Amino acid sequence: MGLFFCFLGAISFGLLGTAFKAAERRKANAAGLVIACFAWPALIMLTRTLLLKSSVHLPGKVYVIAVVFGMCAAIASLAFQLSISIGKVTVGWLMMNLSAGIPAIVSIWVYHERLTLFKGVAFALIVISIGLLCYGQVMERRAVTEDPARGE
């Protein structure tokens, strides 16, 4: 049953990336889409918070990091939505997931987490992957410049 939920998660997130691309094809305004995308979960989380049995005291620093990191997420979503109108959705989606390497690096630096072999190899692969994706984009632009029909 647990594995079924794993695959259900994969399908949900996969359909999420596909839904963003479908919305882009239907000329949805990128900023409007991000607003709607954040408004629904905000409402659900607010309801869940209000239903908590005991009141929770939030230290001031929690307010600050919540708002700052929430802003980061919204800016990332907007950048992703804008990027898929000029680039590939697979690359944009992969970049969203490769970004998991950033908190892993920050954790090693701030919390002195151990740099394991898996992490080290993953970081190296992320760098090579980003290099290849950028090179692929340059090649694509070059091909479109030489033959504009390919960009249509």
Place this chain on the structure above:
Amino acid sequence: MWFLLMLVILLTNGMSSFGLKMLAAWGLPASVKYPYLTLWYTGGLVVIALPMLFKGMRLGKTEIGWGALAGVLSIGGQVAMAAALTAGVPGHVVFPIAIGGSIFLVALSARLVFGERMNTPTVLGVLLGLVAVVLLGLS
């Protein structure tokens, strides 16, 4: 422009999830995550909505509908992953399947539904990226 957007995605999306790690490091109770996520979503909502409001832009049915679908799918994915973890599947199995699987599905739909073609360096970049994401999940 594309390169700048990729850089923004990499840095901002990467850091957006770091707050939950900070909450855990501060030793705050688990119930804090609900008000935290309420503020998190609200902060994101405000930073995009305010400039739109000043520009006098309005949300259409397309944005509200697709945005709602995206919101449901996002929460559905989180709930499914949480259910898998609760069912006893270890994190190093849950995350690579859920994240790696989603990238594979997006690549498949991009090709079959939207007709996107990738050149050789992009295909290699996606494959290596997929391996990197799975390795990060395993670690």
